[in-house]
Amino acid sequence: MLLSTALLVPWVTGVLLVALDGRRRVIAWLGVGSLAATLVLLAVLAAQVFTGGARRVRTGDWPEGVGITLRADALAVAFALLSVLVLLAAAVHEASGGARSRTFPGLVVLLAAGLTGLFVTGDVFSFYVFFELAMTASYALSAYGGKRRQLRAALVFAAVNLLGSFIFLLSVAGVYRVTGTLSMDQVAGRMLDVNPNAALLIATGFFIAFCVKLGLFPFHFWLPTVYAGARPAVAAILSGAVANIGAYGLLRFGAGLFPEQLRHAGIALVVLGAASIVYGGVLAVARGDTAEMLAYSAIGQVGYVLVAVGVGGPVALTTAVLYSVVNALNKALLFLASGLRGTLVAGAFAVGALSVAGVPPAMGFVGKLELFRTGVAAGSAALVVLLVVGSALSLVYLFQVYQRRFWRADPASGGVVSPLPQRLVTAALALLVLAAGLWPEPLIALSGHAVDMLLAVGPG
C-alpha cells in the first residue's frame, strides 16, 4: 500500500507538473514539495522494511510470473531514498535560482518516479520500463539550459545511453529466452540450470549496459562531454541520482541474479575498476575546468564500486553499497557547489573535496576505510596500494581546483555572490556529509542489512 503510494505520488504529480509552466516560482516549489513528499513516504517505507523485513506487492493478485512483483527490500529503499534526496537538493537549488525551462520541475519529479520504480520492482522487464522512463526524463533534462553546449551534451548522452538501453533490452530478451520468466526471484533460481555460455553472454550484456550508465573506464567516453556541458544542477542529478542505476544494477543483477558469473568474472571486474580509478584520477589532475575535472573524478570514483563488486562476498558488497551512497552525495555536493560563489560555498566544496579524498571527518573517510577493510579481507596488497594511489590523486586534483576557484580572485565572475537559498542547500548537503562521517553507524548498518537481504534472496 505504502509502496504503491510512494510510486504513485511522484508519477501523478510529475505528469501534472510537466503540463504546467515550470518557470513560475509556485510550480517549481510544487515540484520540490512533491519530491519532499516522496522522500517522506520512502523514509516511512524504509523504517518498515528495517523493522519488519521486505515488503512485497503483486499487481492484480495474479500468480508469480504473471503479475508484476513490487519488492521493497533494504537495498531498494536505500537507493531510492538516496536518489530522491539528491533530486530534492537539485530541485531546491534550481527553484531558488529560478528555473529556466517550462518542463524542469515536472521532469525531475518524473525522474524520481522512474528511479523509485526501477529500484522497487522485482521484475526484469518492468525494470526496463522504469529505466526507460527515468532515462527519457534525463535525456530531456540534459538539454536543460538550451544553449549549444547543453544541446551537444544532450545529443551525446541520448545517443550513447540509447545504445546502452538497447543492449539491456537484448539481455532481458535473452533472460526470457533461457529461463521463460521475467520475475527476478524465479530468474535467480532457474539461472543455475542454464547453459553456462548463454548465461555468461546475458550477464555480460547486463554488465555492459550498467557500465555505460555508470561511466566506467572502457565505456566512459560520453561522460566528460555531458557532465561538463550540462548545467551544474543537471550534472548533480546525472551523477548523484541517474548513475545510481548502474551501481544498483551491478548489485541487483550481478550479486542477485548472476552470482556464479560474477564469481568467474571477479578478477576482470577488479582490473576494470582499477583502470577506471587510475585513468579517472590521472586525467582529472590534468584538467583545468572544474566541471571537467569533476567528470573525470566521477569516472575514477565509480571504479571503487566496481572493484568492491568484483571482490565479492558480504564485506565487499557492503562496501559497494556504502561507497555508492558516499559517492552519490559527494558528487551532488561538488557539482552543485561548483556553479556557485560565496562564503558558505567554499566551505561546502572543501567538505566535498575532503570527502572524495577520504579525509576524516567527512563521510568519504568511512567509505575509504571500508574499502581498505575489503582489500585486507581479500588479502590483496595490490588493492591497498591502488586505494592509496587513488586517494592521493583525488586529493591533488581537488585541491588544485579548490585553490584556483576559491582562493584566486576570478575576474570573470568577481564578487557576484549566489542567492542565499542555493548556498544553504549546498551547506546542508555538506553538513549531511560531515554528519554521516562523524556518526557512520546507521549508514554501515543500512548497507550491511541491504547486502544480507540481497544475498539471502539470491540462490547463495
Place this chain on the structure above:
Amino acid sequence: MVRVIARLLPGPSLMFAAGLIAKGYAEVGDGFAAGVIVALAVALAYVALGAAGAEAALPALRHAPKAAVGGLLLALASGFFPLLLGDPPVTHRPGPGEHVTTIGTLELFTPLLFDLGVFLLVIGVLTVLLHHLARSREEAAR
C-alpha cells in the same frame, strides 16, 4: 486530392480505432495500436496541409497536450484506483470470472479505461511532435 483525403481521413480512422479497442480483449488490437492509426491520419493532415492548415481544418488538434496528459492520468488512475479499495494496483473491476456488462463485443470493465488512456496519450504525444516538426519547417521557410 491528397488534401481532401487528409481532411476527411481522421473521421474514419477514429471509427477504426474504436473497433480495435472494442475487439482488443478477445482478438488482436489495443489502445496503443488504435492511437497509432489515428496519429497516422493526423500525420497525413500535417504533411498535406502544414501545421497551420491542419490545425485550422481540425481544431481539436490544438488540444493535443491536454489529451496526452489527460490520457496518461486516466491510464494511471485505472491502474492505481484499487489502492483506495485496499487491493494491489492493477486489480481490475469486475474481477476475473465475475459478470461483465457488454455492449455488442465491447466489454465494460476498468482495463478499458486504461486502453482509452493509452489511446489518448499516443495521439496527444504524436500530434505534439508533429506540430513542432511542421512548425519549425514553416518558420525556416518564412
